[in-house]
Amino acid sequence: MKAIVWTGSLEVRDDVEVRDLRPNEVRVRVHATGLCHSDVSVVNGTIPFPTPAVLGHEGAGVVEEVGGAVRKVKVGDHVVLTTLGNCGQCDACDRGQPTHCRDTAGRLSAPFTVAGEKAFQFANAGVFAETTVVKETQAVVIDPEVPLASASLIGCAVLTGTGAVLNRARPRPGQSALVIGIGGIGLNVLQGLAIANCGPIIAVDANPAKEAAARQFGATHFIAAGPDVDTAAAVKEICPQGVDFAFECVGHPALIRQSIDLLDWGGSCVLLGVPKLGSEASFVVNSLYNDKSILGCRYGAARPHHDIPLFIDLYKSGRLKLDELVSATYQPEQVQEALDAMHGGALNRAVLTWA
Ligand SMILES: NC(=O)c1ccc[n+]([C@@H]2O[C@H](COP(=O)([O-])OP(=O)(O)OC[C@H]3O[C@@H](n4cnc5c(N)ncnc54)[C@H](O)[C@@H]3O)[C@@H](O)[C@H]2O)c1
Ligand SMILES: [Zn+2]
Numbered sequence: 001m002k003a004i005v006w007t008g009s010l011e012v013r014d015d016v017e018v019r020d021l022r023p024n025e026v027r028v029r030v031h032a033t034g035l036c037h038s039d040v041s042v043v044n045g046t047i048p049f050p051t052p053a054v055l056g057h058e059g060a061g062v063v064e065e066v067g068g069a070v071r072k073v074k075v076g077d078h079v080v081l082t083t084l085g086n087c088g089q090c091d092a093c094d095r096g097q098p099t100h101c102r103d104t105a106g107r108l109s110a111p112f113t114v115a116g117e118k119a120f121q122f123a124n125a126g127v128f129a130e131t132t133v134v135k136e137t138q139a140v141v142i143d144p145e146v147p148l149a150s151a152s153l154i155g156c157a158v159l160t161g162t163g164a165v166l167n168r169a170r171p172r173p174g175q176s177a178l179v180i181g182i183g184g185i186g187l188n189v190l191q192g193l194a195i196a197n198c199g200p201i202i203a204v205d206a207n208p209a210k211e212a213a214a215r216q217f218g219a220t221h222f223i224a225a226g227p228d229v230d231t232a233a234a235v236k237e238i239c240p241q242g243v244d245f246a247f248e249c250v251g252h253p254a255l256i257r258q259s260i261d262l263l264d265w266g267g268s269c270v271l272l273g274v275p276k277l278g279s280e281a282s283f284v285v286n287s288l289y290n291d292k293s294i295l296g297c298r299y300g301a302a303r304p305h306h307d308i309p310l311f312i313d314l315y316k317s318g319r320l321k322l323d324e325l326v327s328a329t330y331q332p333e334q335v336q337e338a339l340d341a342m343h344g345g346a347l348n349r350a351v352l353t354w355a
């Protein structure tokens with residue numbers, strides 16, 4: 001089958017196979033895969049990952065085959081894939097925090113072969129491929145009427161961004177927020193803030209072309225960051241005391257510091273961006289004295305079997321934008337073109353289509 005393999009370079013290949021199912025697994029025909037910056041981070045070395053690997057972790061498709069012990073998913077179901085694959089049996093799973101399940105980290109699954117050689121699956125998903133194998137718990141069944149290109153983006157961008165607002169920050173209506181970095185993640189933070197009735201909602205991006213999308217997804221203000229712009233002063237003009245929530249969606253220590261410095265008393269900074277492994281960021285200790293917090297957030301503190309049906313309902317009632325996230329679709333052979341367009345800042349999300 002066809003897949004995009006990371007070997008130190010990105011190769012579109014036809015000699016990729018996926019192994020037979022274990023009892024608790026499903027085989028999914030991938031229809032659409034969103035391009036997330038975390039895939040780019042493997043390619044540019046920010047996130048170390050062994051090779052060869054099938055990248056891609058934001059996907060949706062149709063179930064082709066189920067293992068003998070699978071009970072909740074059947075052949076023909078339309079599914080959004082998640083990266084967690086939590087065990088469902090530990091303390092963290094039982095208390096409703098699957099992102100804290102230790103089975104979800106460090107598990108290097110390798111269900112593929114490339115020219116006969118074992119190949120890894122990025123983020124337990126490996127959806128830069130026509131077909132993948134995941135645990136049953138990673139395939140969340142959705143309404144087949146939802147276009148799969150739109151649904152694919154729930155698998156990371158929506159869970160991470162909207163989830164960070166609704167599950168981690170949990171703002172009250174009317175609270176103010178700053179969002180730095182308006183890519184696929186930042187746009188979903190913005191729409192989460194709009195769903196939570198926050199305001200003002202201030203979007204910041206180095207690319208001025210992001211303003212229209214930022215406002216479409218809920219920003220009440222937009223600041224184009226740059227060497228000649230004092231972002232902090234511009235934020236203080238809107239919120240003189242600082243903001244209740246600041247979301248860093250780039251992965252840059254200087255922007256993490258800026259987010260912390262712009263908090264109002266009692267405010268929280270939520271870290272979504274992933275800088276290079278081992279990066280450090282600093283803050284002035286006294287500046288946190290007035291009940292300020294720094295919150296890490298992995299995968300939107302998601303509970304996929306709760307959140308994905310909720311996001312589908314919000315989409316159907318017109319409150320969550322999915323179709324508008326898909327700026328352009330590409331064939332797998334055009335992956336470099338899609339990455340270039342993403343870097344050029346022209347896109348909300350680029351989606352590869354496989355079927
Ligand atoms: N915490 C998680 O679970 C999780 C999940 C997915 C992605 N991520 C991370 O979130 C980050 C964003 O991912 P994405 O897919 O939205 O990326 P993206 O490439 O789509 O968007 C990044 C945006 O940041 C902007 N930007 C870059 N430098 C900037 C600067 N100095 N000031 C202001 N804006 C700047 C870019 O113009 C772009 O709009 C990445 O670091 C990614 O790895 C984290
Ligand atoms: Zn991602």
Ligand SMILES: [Zn+2]
Nearest residue numbers: 087090093101
């Ligand atoms: Zn568990």
